[in-house]
Amino acid sequence: MGIAVGLSGVAFGAAAVTAGLSVPQACVLSLLAFTGASQFALVGVLAGGGSLAAGAAGALLLGARNTLYGLRMADLLPWRGARRLLTAHGIIDETAAGALAQPTGAWARTSFLTVFATIYVMWNATTLVGALATERIGNTEAFGLDAMGAAVFLALIAPRLREGRRERAVAVLAAAIALAAVPFLPPGVPVLLASAAALVVPGGRAATGGSTPERGDSGAPSDDGGTGRTDRGEVRTWRSGR
């Protein structure tokens, strides 16, 4: 899991610098936002020429699912005060998947802390590496790094697309909306507009109660087909999509 997170950290550092962020800016995002998909969305919109506001809005929309994880985990992680403030920072796809897969509260807390610590260290260290390395490469297009950005998103979305027809319908509709809107709206806005696809596609299979964590847009493709049935497979399913 750590390795997979590390690879996406490098990819994020590279994407951030390619999008015009400085190395410290990339690192601050990983340290303080610590939610990979949102970070990728922000730099993705900026790289696409989008406005700062559109980039931030995309990042926050993607970050909203962490609120749902927090709701589910509130019972499992009963810490209060300063500890809760720190706990909140660790609520991401992977920690939620890990904690919610455990049979007891004590195991859930151990899982949460272990996964949080591991991923936090890896994610930040590798963001720095990726950002520094990319800063030294001048022409990122010659190395195909522009294609890598979209490839990261593709890898993030792949487990969700395997899940069902509704996910695929949402994706296709969103892509169509974005494509149609590009010539008419300022950069960044088409992407936000496309999030409406999540509203209009009827839910053939609504997100059912307790099983939410496996439904998150998670990270790298897992070889269990994204079903996340086993403990190990589940954590791996989630590994890089903070």
Next chain:
Amino acid sequence: MALWAVIIGTCAGCYLLKLAGLSAPRRLLDHPLVQRFAMAVPVALLAALITVQTATDGGQQLVFDPARVGGIAAAAVALLLRAPFLVVLVVAAATAAGLRLLGL
């Protein structure tokens, strides 16, 4: 400076979203519609981001860059073959770089 402000604002927003879930009264966000939207939004946003990054010049112009499209298509094939994350990224970058080298 504006970029720094947006970065700090995004960080604060992302953190508050996490904290809100941990602290909020359960019924507030437990509505099935809210849940469905929150879980489907990532799919929509990421699909839109892929499209925009693949098919535009970064502005309002639709473009077809064979090298970039080739790289992303190669990544999709790698994903269909269940390749690991790193392999997918390397395949995408290498394909795009290779096609550019060939003058596409």
